[in-house]
Amino acid sequence: MKKILILQPDLDQSVSIAKYIKKHSDRYYVVGGYEEGVPIPGRFSYFDEMIVVPSDSDLIPENYDLIIPTGAKSTFQEITQKGTINIGNIKYDKANLIVFDKVKTLEIVREIGIPIPDMYSDLDEVLEYPVFYKQDFERGGGARGILKDKSELRGVFNEKGQIYQEYINSPSTYGVAFLAHEGHMITSFIQKELLSYPRAGGSGVVLTIFDDPGLIEYTKRIIQRLNLSGWGLVEFKYCPKRDDYVFMEVNAKFWASIELAFMNNSVFLKELFDIDYTEPKTSNIIFMNRLVEYGILEYIQTCVEYKDFYKLNSLKSVTELTLGCLRGVRRNIMGDLD
Template identity: 25%
Template sequence: MKTKSKQNIISVLIPDGESHILLYVVNCLAQIKHIDIYVMSNTKYHPMRYSRYIKKFTYYAETSSDLDWIENINKEVKRHSIDVVMPIFESRIKTLIQYRSKIIQQDQLGLLSNIEDYETAFNKNKLTKHLEANQIPYAKCTLVTSFADLDKVNGLKFPVIIKPVEGYGGGQGIFKFDSKDELLAHFKKYPMIYNNIVQEYVQGYDIDCSVLCKDGQILAYTIQKGNMIGTHQFSPQFGVQFQYNKKLIDTVKHIMKSLNWSGVAHLDMRYDAHTDQYKAIEINTRFWVSLEASLLAGVNFPYLYCLSSLDKEFIAPEYKVIDFLNLKGLIKQIKKDKRFIVKFNFIRNNTPLKYSLSDPIPTIYKWIWRTKNILKSKINK
């Protein structure tokens, strides 16, 4: 078992604090009194630098050397007697997996998968092949790396969607086409600057599953279905409803076991109305923007990640079946129905507003920074 810090304090180092996910992770960890949060970042004036919940925010200039980044982690681990090193975003999770042997204090590393399984889950084309090989329901697709490859789509049923093979979260780079002519017209107009997969569009609805795993076993999970569309069809939802679904979680268990997954993941699933199956669309191999939703439902994924990384057992939490609105969703709902503003219990218990109010300086800094940039852009026009 790993050694705890003095006085039962758990010291956590987030080594990729430049990520936009940092806000949600910190808000979750801040709910636990016996956690000290340390952050490394290559963004000097990140809004979260001013969070009252972060014990120490350390800036290191960005470097092209992954080994330099690893050495900085070693410095911080030694300097602050870190118990858990917890990367939160894909690129740096992958780097830490690749160079894990360079971490001096191996016991302080959080849960990580091996590089082969991580790349399989991260790469949408590799994931599809893996799902097919393991007889897990999936959406049929083909890899497209050049305009000439578009002949491969003849084996797919339209409508289809295109998406980057790796990265570009938040719905970026995803488009839907009802015919091959529409697809060809898109690629004639826009250059193919990255590899894509063309995937059959599953007729049904989206439903997601967030998990924490160790050696392929699910330690905690939540299932949530969108109930308020985001900025566009493929972007994160402004609102979700938590629910239980045995058929879906059985499929997810099969997926995570087949990947021998360790760590967190957020699975984008889709219910196929024609086959009555839940199909895996992609896996976000990192923490996710709806962490606060899971927290309000009763599952604190970052904290449970720390416990499991320290080999501490816990009973899998049962989450509440609730509706959740993020701040954009809350504003949208109030604009739609002004009377919603007096639903104090819902706003307090089903939105992240209380987290912003309890740690307001990062939000104020972010607002000032955005306002200055907007004014600057208008002046330069």
């Protein structure tokens, strides 16, 4: 039996990976590795064991057959230390770190003729509001949002670690999930986020599967130009003004809504963990644990609006409902924690 360690096991993508491994294979002993200072829950699903990973530990490879970083923080740390990460047939290469630099990635994508949002380096350049802002370098979490007018922008402009760009005024975000090797796409899956949390840009809450050859073509060109090897999610917004998709960013890590890909494309688990499985495909899902962070009223309204969607991670008690609402308040203050 192979022993694997999943870092940042509290993240949704970590739980989904552990869930599908345990659901479809008996060949893995799955350990979750929490950072020091992060409390380990008294109960947990899909993991055989939870441990604390000391900050000064090198995580000697002999202890585990696989060490799997899931969030941006653990992925950056692991790849910086090791240079490559091999999971099954897929090699995650240190060259992928270029996409953690959001500004440099946008410039490269623009060079290959794919639309990107207008970028602002000076207040006087901004002629149209609102303006979108986010981290200039992926650190995991961090503030992002919308500035509605010049007075709001003036208060934060040139704040260290932020970039400011054109707000693409369309309701949905399109994510192209991929596995790649040396600039060539191995497999892909497109998700359409009908609702995200935070609303200005975060993890998908209400999602559906989507198909568009143009998005696949754009993603192939980006993967080739950046010479990506590994896994990730390329995000786009549709821009009515341009009548085209606009590239937003590449998240070169396991993404929060990976379970929708697992539900509809078995190649991901086959390439990563040599797991063959067949299960009914699910086209539309709601992540209930994320939806609750909008508060009780929107929770109820969204459940009614999308009553036929498959509900994932349903809340089982009033306590879970209350904690979810409080988590939403915290995320509004501190930024997206995924």
